Amino acid sequence: MTSPTTRHGGRGYLAIPGPSVMPEEVLRAMHRAAPNIYEGDLIEMTRGLIPDLARVARTEHDTAIYIGNGHAAWEAALANVIAPGERVLVPATGRFGHGWGDMATGLGADVQVIDFGRQAPIDLDVVAETLAADAGHAIKAVLAVHVDTSSSVRSDIAGLRRVLDAAGHPALLMADCIASLGCDVFEMDAWGVDVMVTGSQKGLMTPPGLSFVFFNDRAAAVRARMPRVSRYWDWTPRADPEFFFQYFGGTAPTHHLFGLRAALDMVHAEGVETVWARHALLARAIWAACDAWSTEGPLRLNIADRAHRSHAVTALRIGKPHGTRLRKWVESNVGLTLGIGLGMATEDDPGQDGFFRLGHMGHVNGQMIMGLLGGIGAGLRALDIPHGPGALDAAAAVLAGAAPD
Ligand SMILES: *Cc1c(COP(=O)(O)O)cnc(C)c1O
Numbered sequence: 392m393t394s395p396t397t398r399h400g401g402r403g404y405l406a407i408p409g410p411s412v413m414p415e416e417v418l419r420a421m422h423r424a425a426p427n428i429y430e431g432d433l434i435e436m437t438r439g440l441i442p443d444l445a446r447v448a449r450t451e452h453d454t455a456i457y458i459g460n461g462h463a464a465w466e467a468a469l470a471n472v473i474a475p476g477e478r479v480l481v482p483a484t485g486r487f488g489h490g491w492g493d494m495a496t497g498l499g500a501d502v503q504v505i506d507f508g509r510q511a512p513i514d515l516d517v518v519a520e521t522l523a524a525d526a527g528h529a530i531k532a533v534l535a536v537h538v539d540t541s542s543s544v545r546s547d548i549a550g551l552r553r554v555l556d557a558a559g560h561p562a563l564l565m566a567d568c569i570a571s572l573g574c575d576v577f578e579m580d581a582w583g584v585d586v587m588v589t590g591s592q593k594g595l596m597t598p599p600g601l602s603f604v605f606f607n608d609r610a611a612a613v614r615a616r617m618p619r620v621s622r623y624w625d626w627t628p629r630a631d632p633e634f635f636f637q638y639f640g641g642t643a644p645t646h647h648l649f650g651l652r653a654a655l656d657m658v659h660a661e662g663v664e665t666v667w668a669r670h671a672l673l674a675r676a677i678w679a680a681c682d683a684w685s686t687e688g689p690l691r692l693n694i695a696d697r698a699h700r701s702h703a704v705t706a707l708r709i710g711k712p713h714g715t716r717l718r719k720w721v722e723s724n725v726g727l728t729l730g731i732g733l734g735m736a737t738e739d740d741p742g743q744d745g746f747f748r749l750g751h752m753g754h755v756n757g758q759m760i761m762g763l764l765g766g767i768g769a770g771l772r773a774l775d776i777p778h779g780p781g782a783l784d785a786a787a788a789v790l791a792g793a794a795p796d
Pocket residue numbers: 409460461462463487536538539540567568569570590599
């Protein structure tokens with residue numbers, strides 16, 4: 392007997408780590424005719440976006456908006472401060488760290504990678520040794536991913552600043568907050584981050600296609616000494632626009648901007664710190680459920696130490712081929728789409744069938760997370776994948792405030 396599926400007849404939940412769920416407010420804001428791009432509402436609105444973005448990034452410094460995804464912001468940030476032949480240090484904790492390093496290689500940089508594997512954060516002591524060995528200060532920038540979305544590990548960005556300062560090393564501290572901004576606590580200025588990049592489609596709940604580079608005065612001084620920066624990536628006119636066009640280097644991404652406006656209104660109405668606390672609570676509920684499932688059978692959180700786990704994305708190991716089977720089952724039976732394994736390929740598991748990831752970033756709340764966990768629980772049962780009991784109760788206890796932190 393086949394049981395009926397509940398895939399249809401309700402709302403699906405796209406629980407992948409980006410693009411994230413878009414709020415109705417964002418969708419409605421974009422549903423409009425093309426606006427005049429030369430004068431009127433759009434121009435006024437865009438001016439207001441900059442300070443509201445900077446408030447999410449916790450910076451009083453400059454913001455440049457790019458039309459492009461996170462990869463564009465990676466390239467934009469590098470193009471402004473790294474000349475061909477200059478060295479960058481990449482302490483990689485997963486696929487995205489390597490990706491940013493690869494982008495730097497493509498721009499002609501000399502890329503020095505320290506590979507911390509796929510289950511651990513950046514080891515500050517190792518970075519300190521590497522900086523100490525660089526007596527001639529050949530390293531011009533440290534490219535650090537705050538939350539590597541492939542492994543779901545979160546690294547200590549403020550710690551990297553302390554390490555740079557302790558070494559008296561002048562390299563710029565550049566952070567990728569594409570997965571973490573608006574989810575995990577991040578303080579650009581207080582943590583001494585010189586350049587930060589992020590995108591629109593994760594914590595900022597807007598379609599992919601906008602990205603942002605925030606930079607401070609130290610980074611601007613490095614930019615000023617660059618022999619040349621390609622016109623399109625140059626952040627200087629974008630951050631100090633006399634004319635509207637200079638924000639974008641051409642036609643404005645009109646509808647994305649309206650969507651972003653609505654998303655920023657939501658973030659600031661809730662309050663950035665409350666948004667962080669909500670993500671922390673929902674992440675704890677997910678971990679509690681996973682801990683219960685893990686007491687029997689193959690499911691494991693990829694990052695063992697909760698202090699290093701992201702609040703926006705959770706990577707899970709379940710063994711080949713259960714990850715892929717589970718994803719397929721929940722998608723076809725309960726309307727839930729989970730993230731694929733990424734950057735976890737090995738010789739015995741080239742298709743990364745032993746992994747899956749949960750996106751819990753942006754427009755998420757307790758009932759969505761309980762639905763996510765309930766759907767996974769149904770999949771584990773349906774597929775006879777052994778698992779421990781009590782996962783949903785454990786998650787509910789966290790949401791009820793009845794579980795220790
Ligand atoms: C999603 C993501 C990227 C890539 O962003 P795209 O918009 O897909 O180019 C880079 N870094 C991190 C940490 C991400 O989560």
